[in-house]
Amino acid sequence: MLVVIKRDYEEVSREGARILAGAIRANPKIVLGLATGSTPLGLYRALIAFHDDGDLDFSGIKSFNLDEYLGLPPSHPQSFHHFMAQNFFSHVNVPRDHIHIPDGTITGDYDEYCARYERSIKAAGGIDLQILGIGRNGHIGFNEPTSSLASRTRLKALSRETIEDNRHFFASTGQMPKCAITMGIGTILESRRVLLLASGRSKAAAVAKAIEGPITSSVSASALQMHPDVTFIIDEEAAYSLTQRDYYRHVLEMTQIFTPERLS
Ligand code: PGA
Numbered sequence: 535m536l537v538v539i540k541r542d543y544e545e546v547s548r549e550g551a552r553i554l555a556g557a558i559r560a561n562p563k564i565v566l567g568l569a570t571g572s573t574p575l576g577l578y579r580a581l582i583a584f585h586d587d588g589d590l591d592f593s594g595i596k597s598f599n600l601d602e603y604l605g606l607p608p609s610h611p612q613s614f615h616h617f618m619a620q621n622f623f624s625h626v627n628v629p630r631d632h633i634h635i636p637d638g639t640i641t642g643d644y645d646e647y648c649a650r651y652e653r654s655i656k657a658a659g660g661i662d663l664q665i666l667g668i669g670r671n672g673h674i675g676f677n678e679p680t681s682s683l684a685s686r687t688r689l690k691a692l693s694r695e696t697i698e699d700n701r702h703f704f705a706s707t708g709q710m711p712k713c714a715i716t717m718g719i720g721t722i723l724e725s726r727r728v729l730l731l732a733s734g735r736s737k738a739a740a741v742a743k744a745i746e747g748p749i750t751s752s753v754s755a756s757a758l759q760m761h762p763d764v765t766f767i768i769d770e771e772a773a774y775s776l777t778q779r780d781y782y783r784h785v786l787e788m789t790q791i792f793t794p795e796r797l798s
Contacts, residue, residue: 535758536765536789536796537745537782539773543733547576549767550665550731555584556798557663557727562594565655567664567722568622569600569675570614573731574665575621582625592628596658598651599635600666600675601716604689606638612703613638636687636715648687648715655721664725668732671695672740672753676716683749683757685718719757728764730755732772741768742775763796 540546554577558564568574584590599614608615615635623633634654640647655661666674671693677685678693691713701710722728732741744755745766751757758764773779789796 535745535761536785537773537776537779538765538767538786538797539779539782540767540769542769542771543576546731546733546767546769547580550574550577550729551580551584553729553765553767553798554581554663554665555590558590558592558595560798561662562591564595564662565658565660566595566597567600567661567666567717567725568597568618569665569667570617571667573667573733577665577731578622582622585626590626592626595628596632597628597634598655598658598661598717600722601714602636602638603711604638604713604715605711608635608638638711638715640715644689644715648689651687651715651717652721661725662727664722664728666722666728666730666755668730668737668740668744668755669696670699670736670740672743672755674719674722674730674755674758676714677719677722677754679752679754681719681751681754683723683751683754683760684720686720687715687717690714690716719754723757723761726763728758728761730758730764730766730768732766732768734769735771735774737768737772738774741766741772742777746777765797 540549602614606613610616636651668674671679676690697710701707704710743753747753747756749756749759
């Protein structure tokens with residue numbers, strides 16, 4: 535696990551974009567796992583800037599988003615379909631049929647729909663690089679505390695904390711969805727490489743538990759300790775509660791000298 539501590543949100547976004555752009559240039563047919571939320575916005579802005587400069591071509595990539603609110607159609611301003619279109623896809627050249635986001639409007643056989651989402655990830659060759667944020671409660675995707683560490687894409691009831699964190703985006707609490715479709719922790723762990731971005735003091739406790747705490751379903755992100763290629767890119771505020779910051783800096787210096795490809 536690499537822990538990269540940057541000064542602030544801007545630096546986190548720039549570093550995430552540098553790694554992601556490098557991965558796309560190295561493999562123009564890369565399969566990306568993408569996230570929504572306020573955290574990756576700066577990353578998307580930086581990628582769009584590379585694209586605008588003619589430096590980054592998305593025409594060969596495929597993408598799979600982590601999650602979507604149940605009940606929201608793509609046109610809903612708070613749907614993750616809408617978020618991705620507004621903040622990323624409408625600005626870059628990912629072909630429409632290469633974009634996959636769980637459908638929040640499905641009804642009926644949720645398990646069959648979610649199994650199909652999993653199959654489409656496999657058919658694409660699996661996710662090469664997964665971008666993650668982290669919730670205050672340690673969730674990744676919408677894998678709320680006590681999610682099985684082996685979970686797959688499924689319908690998931692949102693936790694009180696997640697509803698509290700997101701209800702201000704909706705006109706009233708009643709309109710905030712109570713469930714989502716989310717990739718599972720098992721799905722995320724199968725991606726070849728994971729980049730988790732976090733910024734701000736409100737994330738410090740979750741980040742510390744994820745990196746230094748025990749592996750537990752109470753903190754979904756702690757499952758990443760079992761993944762062989764995870765990089766946390768976090769700012770000073772989000773790193774606040776880590777006890778081994780000096781060691782992470784040392785690891786980074788040694789990585790830059792001996793295995794710099796892990797940072798490219
Ligand atoms: P945020 O959400 O990026 O809006 O903080 C992260 C998450 O809940 O996973």
